[in-house]
Amino acid sequence: MSVCVSCQKPLEVELEPDSDTEDVQMSASYSKAPAAAPETVPDDVHLNCGCHFHWDCLLSAYQITECPSCGKNLSSTSPTGDQQVLCILNNEGGLQENLDILPLLSEESYLKAYPNERKCRAFLEFCREGDMQAIIGMITGDSDDEDEDEEMGDDDNAGTKDVGIDALLRYQDPIGEMQSGLHAAVQTQSREVAWLLLLLASNLPLLEFPPEVFQEAEAQGIMRGLTEDKTDIRSLRDANGKTAEDVAREVGGVWATGWIGNGRLAI
Incomplete structure (x- = not known):
């Protein structure tokens, strides 16, 4: 499995257990039974430069239209003439190709400032x-x-x-x-x-x-x-x-x- 270029950890994230799962884990701990392995889902932002990030890692390191790892320009021009940053996003919602994440990245950059x-x-x-x-x-x-x-x-x-x-x-x-x-x-x-x-x-x-x-x-x-x-x-x-x-x-x-x-x- 590829890893995030920022934190070097697998491109997945653990799901927060719901209350029923927590009760089962508590019961398992008291009965000495082995606890169930945490459930994970993909968390992979594959940029067009080839670098992979966790979504939160990308937000933390993001530089406008440049990959924070390799420095390559990520922007391209949409059919309507607007600037875009396309990626392949694989997360809990499934696989999305050619997704423009520039609006989200711009918003997060603005809110950081x-x-x-x-x-x-x-x-x-x-x-x-x-x-x-x-x-x-x-x-x-x-x-x-x-x-x-x-x-x-x-x-x-x-x-x-x-x-x-x-x-x-x-x-x-x-x-x-x-x-x-x-x-x-x-x-x-x-x-x-x-x-x-x-x-x-x-x-x-x-x-x-x-x-x-x-x-x-x-x-x-x-x-x-x-x-x-x-x-x-x-x-x-x-x-x-x-x-x-x-x-x-x-x-x-x-x-x-x-x-x-x-x-x-x-x-």
């Missing part, structure tokens, strides 16, 4: 996925940040707790076309998330909100604070100069009759 934005980008991803509970957890401080902090380590976590709620709600992704959470929610048709963001980060008159929004907010212990002196999230424009309302007009769907001049979402 600006670790305080890791929380903001996680927030945007939750908006994109429509994960209301995760969003509310981040807003109320009732998320699993402490557990995540321990997993990330001190260097990766530097500055992540300095992001205020107002900045989180109005964050625009510098490597994601300057989208805000509202852009992301509208683009993926996450109407509940859009309403929540409008409640917390816009000056939309409260009379414009449907009763269901207030009922849900009250159940979650969420209230609108002062917004008059803050940037209205509806005014934020992405890298293409579009507001979330502009995006809503383009995507249609649940927004087909939803945004009417003053930014109100239909129900």
Whole structure:
């Protein structure tokens, strides 16, 4: 088996045992029976220069478009004219050939340079996925940040707790076309998330909100604070100069009759 050029270990990773497996292992240890061998899956990033890495080892050593081991240029041009870094990826999800990993590598490189934005980008991803509970957890401080902090380590976590709620709600992704959470929610048709963001980060008159929004907010212990002196999230424009309302007009769907001049979402 080939080994990772960075750590010189086999190109595989052990799976975390689930609770049932842990119980079996505990029983085996008490009964002096031999413990089962840990289950492993492939973890092999085969770059076009010929070098093999574990995914985490590659992220730790990655240099933009250059192999951190042999120094060969990894970039090529896609059919659309964009830069790409193709590889053969073999992991728990199976074998993928000609996979462009440049977006992931660029994101990780950016977050290594600006670790305080890791929380903001996680927030945007939750908006994109429509994960209301995760969003509310981040807003109320009732998320699993402490557990995540321990997993990330001190260097990766530097500055992540300095992001205020107002900045989180109005964050625009510098490597994601300057989208805000509202852009992301509208683009993926996450109407509940859009309403929540409008409640917390816009000056939309409260009379414009449907009763269901207030009922849900009250159940979650969420209230609108002062917004008059803050940037209205509806005014934020992405890298293409579009507001979330502009995006809503383009995507249609649940927004087909939803945004009417003053930014109100239909129900």
